[in-house]
Amino acid sequence: MITTLESRLFDEVQEALKDVIDPELGVNIVDLGLVYDCSVKLKDDGTRSVDIKLTLTAPGCGMGDILVDDATDKIKLIPTVSEANIELVFDPPWNQSMMSEAARLQTGMF
Numbered sequence: 001m002i003t004t005l006e007s008r009l010f011d012e013v014q015e016a017l018k019d020v021i022d023p024e025l026g027v028n029i030v031d032l033g034l035v036y037d038c039s040v041k042l043k044d045d046g047t048r049s050v051d052i053k054l055t056l057t058a059p060g061c062g063m064g065d066i067l068v069d070d071a072t073d074k075i076k077l078i079p080t081v082s083e084a085n086i087e088l089v090f091d092p093p094w095n096q097s098m099m100s101e102a103a104r105l106q107t108g109m110f
Contacts, residue, residue: 009040009080016074023063027106029054029071033098036089038058047082050075053089064088 017035018028029035054071056064068086071081074083096109103109 009048009078010038012078013038013040013052013075013081016078017052017071019074020067020070022057022067024061025057025107027099027103031100031103031106032057033100033103034067034094042083045082048080048081049083049085050081052084052086054086055089055094057068059090059093084107 014030014035017038018030019026020029022029022032022034025032034055034057035052036055037038037049037051041049043049052071052075054068056067068088071086072084075081096104099107099109
């Protein structure tokens, strides 16, 4: 069962990830559809751990480490978050249909 606090924290994580911009496309990773999974867990000490599965627009993209570091930094700024674990995954492969309508319009990929 997700508590109201975890639900609110999940929303804060999503907002923080919207500040992570793919430097090649100039669009945030949430609207690009690069965030595949996000879970928030309460730790014994009362802080939270955030686990994210993130992909790239292409497996050979050289921005992976930059996006992971930026996302980690943004998430750790959220009060009560003590740990951010981000795993790069490539299954399923990313495609343009995963982008939000706003991202498609911004990039001209509609």
